[in-house]
Amino acid sequence: MGRAEAGSTKAISNKLKSKGLTRLRWYCQVCEKACRDANAFKMHCMSESHVRNMVIVGENSKAFIQDYSDTLMKDFIGLLKTAHGEKQVNANHFYQEYIANKDHVHMNATKWNSLTEFVKYLGRESICRVEDTEKGLLISWIDNSPKHSGGRRP
Numbered sequence: 001m002g003r004a005e006a007g008s009t010k011a012i013s014n015k016l017k018s019k020g021l022t023r024l025r026w027y028c029q030v031c032e033k034a035c036r037d038a039n040a041f042k043m044h045c046m047s048e049s050h051v052r053n054m055v056i057v058g059e060n061s062k063a064f065i066q067d068y069s070d071t072l073m074k075d076f077i078g079l080l081k082t083a084h085g086e087k088q089v090n091a092n093h094f095y096q097e098y099i100a101n102k103d104h105v106h107m108n109a110t111k112w113n114s115l116t117e118f119v120k121y122l123g124r125e126s127i128c129r130v131e132d133t134e135k136g137l138l139i140s141w142i143d144n145s146p147k148h149s150g151g152r153r154p
């Protein structure tokens with residue numbers, strides 16, 4: 001089996017590495033460690049502690065990805081709700097607000113490959129109202145709490 005199956009240690013490792021080399025710079029979500037540059041990141045990936053963590057993650061990879069995804073969702077929606085209520089905001093701008101918190105979950109550790117994918121998921125699940133405009137994706141939180149009776153959810 002040469003191919004990295006989704007959710008396997010190799011797939012996660014590849015995912016972390018490929019994303020790490022681009023926008024997310026040299027951050028290892030598994031170890032929650034930021035590296036200075038490509039070389040440091042490479043050294044980190046070969047380090048005993050990282051390899052040990054990857055084995056643990058590999059044994060529970062689906063659970064880890066799900067856990068990161070749940071945390072991202074909870075934090076993202078929580079902030080959207082407190083900061084903007086049901087007001088419509090630009091998803092990209094809001095994401096900048098979200099990642100300003102240095103403890104944020106990095107998108108590369110979740111089941112979503114990009115912010116766009118994540119936002120579209122929120123739309124599909126009726127968690128947010130999502131509008132695709134020429135200015136980018138606009139989102140607004142949907143208040144599903146019981147006091148808004150006749151809500152969208154059972």
Ligand SMILES: [Zn+2]
Nearest residue numbers: 028030031050
């Ligand atoms: Zn690591």
